[in-house]
Amino acid sequence: MSSDMKKDIEQLRIADLHAFYGESHILHGIDMKVNRGELVTLLGRNGSGRSTTLKSIMNMVGKRTGSIMVNGNETVGMPAHQIPHLGVGFCPEERGIFASLNVEENLMLPPTVRSGGMTLDEIYEMFPNLYERRMSPGTRLSGGEQQMLAMARILRTGANLLLLDEITEGLAPVIVQTLGEVLLKLKDKGLTIVLVEQNFRFAAPLADRHYLMEHGSIVEEIASNELEEKMDLLNTYLGV
């Protein structure tokens, strides 16, 4: 089950994706490809369409055209609730922890979408904080714990393509470091990860490739070994 063997299997392919919120045209023809076992980031300023790309994959935007293939299945035109069953786990920016359920109930809520997901014990081993607080209501957790819960929740389902939206936002450096370690562990397990990230220094050492977004389209694809030479370009696009 080494991840190298599967490098060339396509997990996600997006072709000419346009997305709309009502009248406004948000994404202008996105093309991207993520292979199995890769960790790819979407970089860009606020409002450049990174979160919308992830939401489009989950069919959570108003209207979308083009093609989104997940594990070889066309998902444009598929009802939103069926997409997770293709093995997609989405961790939204606002985390979506359910306040009326406790930690363990939150963990057990998502349906299992494929075999090979982590067991409850494995999850508690990876996130010891959650084990200690498993009977507390979901929103009584600290921000970092909530983020861990939001991630842990999709790991149990067996999803092998994780879409993570701004998981480090507003968290203490220690917790950001822990999340980085978790991501590396998940990558070693052969999971495919698409990461939307504001914090470039967090994403750079983890990712295989970066897509740079601006005004709803992808302007540059950067492999991790080209980072040095394209640093200037990155700074112009990301610089404030």
Next chain:
Amino acid sequence: MTTQVLNSRVNKTMNKTKLSFLILLLVGLVAPFAIYPVFLMKLLCFALFACAFNLMLGYGGLLSFGHAAFLATGGYITGHTIMQWGLTPELGVLAGTLCSAGMGFIFGKLAIRRQGIYFAMITLALSQLVFFLYVQTPFTGGENGLQGIPRGELFGLFSLEGNLPMYYFVLAVFVIGFAVIYRTIHSPFGQILKAIRENEPRAVSLGYDVDKFKLVAFVISAALAGLAGSTKSLVFQLASLTDAHWHMSGEVILMTLLGGVGTIFGPIVGAATVVTLQNYLSQGPLASWVPVILGLIFVICVLLFRSGIVGEIQKFMKKNFN
């Protein structure tokens, strides 16, 4: 260490709920010796009706404004099958419940795609449709309703003519209905319902077909409302148009909100309050003022204690005795 403490705390609350159920059941068993049984039966029927409604509003987050249709359907079908086909009471009640569930399925299929006020309006429109249907169709007796429904013999063995045996039958029906609701809320299904109420897009993105879960909840709620209506028609030996009128849909909302929406005992307390007030006030000089008084109470409830009687008590307990 901490987990043990947590576990024992969870067990303690579990035991507490169990104990309160047991006490309530005992109270229910001896109550007819202290209070007029027919009044108690009316109370239990409305409590079951409000509990069924609470399943939709409190746990599914859906405000249905057409639950009267299910109450009335249960009553009419039970009355009709017992009077015309000579069914025993338990079969009549079962028939009423099943018809209400079927009607709930149709209502739900049509209304569930819409949310908030649109959902309420569609259910109201459908229940008005049912109301006018019941005014016109001959089997309901139109304005007169079905009168003199025989209580009959349970399983063909025990006569329910007396008020005491009838009371224990109603109590049994209530306990069964309440148990169904309790189980529904405390099952994985109930947790998914809560998740949908809180954050529907998130529940969809986790992979749940939200409409299907809402529909199941709606059908369960409609069936139990029908069960309440069926039992009520046996108690009063009468099925009338008042049950189908939209006033009834409003009344059940009042009961649920007054008692505490989203709490397990709230609807019972709310139903008890409303039914008691109606009964006592209608005998006194304030008889014609009952709607005004209920309206005032509702306004006060919304302004001062929004989480209802039981909801406020729970808050108070949490603040002071935890």
